[in-house]
Amino acid sequence: MASLAKIYGPVMSLKLGMTNLVIISSPDTAREALQKNDAAVSARWVPDNPHALNHHEVSIAWLSSSSPLWKNLRTVVTTHLMSARCLDMTRTIRQEKSRELMTYFHENAGKSIRLSLPLFGVMLNLTSNLLFSEDVLDLGSDSTEDFKELVASALEEIAKPNVSDFYPFLRALDLQGRRRIAKVYLEKFYNYFDGIITRRLTGVTQMKENTGDFLDSLLKLHSDSNLDLRTIKGLLTDLFVASSESGSITIEWAMAELLRNHSVMLKARAELKEKIGSKQVEETDIPKLPYLHAIIKETMRLHPAGPLMLPHKVTEAGVEIGGFTLPKDARVMINVWAIGRDSTAWSEPDIFIPERFLLREVDFRGQDFEFIPFGSGRRLCPGLPLAVKTIPLMLASMLHEFEWMLPDGIRHSDVDLKDRFGASLALATPLQAVPIPVIATD
Ligand code: HEM
Secondary structure, rough: OOHHHHHOOEEEEEEEEEEEEEEEHHHHHHHHHHHHHHHOOOOOOOHHHHHHHHHHHHHOOOOOOOOHHHHHHHHHHHHHHHHHHHHOOOHHHHHHHHHHHHHHHHHHOOEEEEEEHHHHHHHHHHHHHHHHOOOOOOOOOOOOOOOHHHHHHHHHHHOOEEEEEEEEHHHHHHHOOOHHHHHHHHHHHHHHHHHHHHHHHHHHHHHHHHHOOOHHHHHHHHHHHHHHHOHHHHHHHHHHHHHHHHHHHHHHHHHHHHHHHHHHHHHHHHHHHHHHHOOOOOOOHHOOOOOHHHHHHHHHHHHHOOOOOOOEEEEEEEOEOEEOOOOOEEEEEOHHHHHHHOOOOOOOOOOOOOOHHHHHOOOOOOOOOOOEEEEEEEOOOOOOHHHHHHHHHHHHHEEEEHHEEEOOOOHHHHOOOOOEEEEEEOOOOOEEEEEEEEOOOO
């Protein structure tokens, strides 16, 4: 799509089956869509898949932005999970999970590790502890854990093309069985969360330290008649699906770029040594690491976890973007991947140069449209405040405590940076790397 946009321009219209698709591929046109016309373009174009169990009726990700329930869910997440106060209270959980990841690497020192596995696992455990104070898997175990398998398979399923999305009149027939499969996954999620909720309500498990966790807040809202249980299960499902892979993939991409660009790796480790010394990295150290932040931004510019965001929908007639009038009800995809590589916004756009973010103030909070890995406007990712704490902490700890080598026989230039489009943008060849401990841990 990025190549097509170079020929046909930053606003392209495609007819896929019976549906209209508009692809936005430049910073200026993204600004027109997500800022100037935010209200008219921030509904969701909902594929058939989330219609299973009518999940789309309770889903923060799929409800329209005009829905009172969507507004309520965004407020619940912002207030009870992502506020500065909540994030302060959950700092120890992030540090604990980062430590568990480091322990895993220490236990596997000198071995070639497929990084995506412990990274994905630790992100799942981090999410589950933030939401309901329980681990969902054992990081050290090689067995295929049910929950990990469930999230991974559900993510894989979301990405598969479905004829019902191109010919909506065929939806009722579900010709490829995609909705039936989605229903099976959603039922597993809902049943899993049913068990957690029942245990909490019957007092079998309690949150740590009696401070109250996100599930407690949700159940309090439930008892005040502000949220029903089905909506709570839908929200927990969406938060798991949205949070686990986006974070682990971003760290894996950063490591792949660092292993390929060895001088950047050395510079990052020198910054850590200078600013942190020989102690372990803590979350409060993170603001002292501008080069590490530049590496994460440069990684997200080249490898945004959600390269096309989630599909938006035009809800008003006469919306104009880049001089073109968008058809009402069209699906709108914002090509974040193309925007991050736009040669009018970025010099040497395909090259990994973290220093560019030290020379230029560009942030990912949705105001600088040449760099919108978390989206912008009403549908800006609500998980951003958590992601910008978790990703630097884990990456900094990995770089500070270990020297990273490639498996025998693989040179820096051999690291494969080709990507594979799924629910998120993953590496086509999963990264293997060998941790060699360099600082002692207590
Ligand atoms: C590297 C980390 C992450 C990236 C790059 C990322 C990116 C995005 C993007 C591009 C969108 C779609 C925006 C749009 O369609 O306009 C989104 C939506 C969303 N994200 Fe994230 N995200 C990340 C982490 C998280 C985390 C940690 C959570 C929650 C714990 C989360 C929860 C959500 C939810 C619930 C939505 C749907 C919001 C809505 O439709 O109103 N994300 N994210």
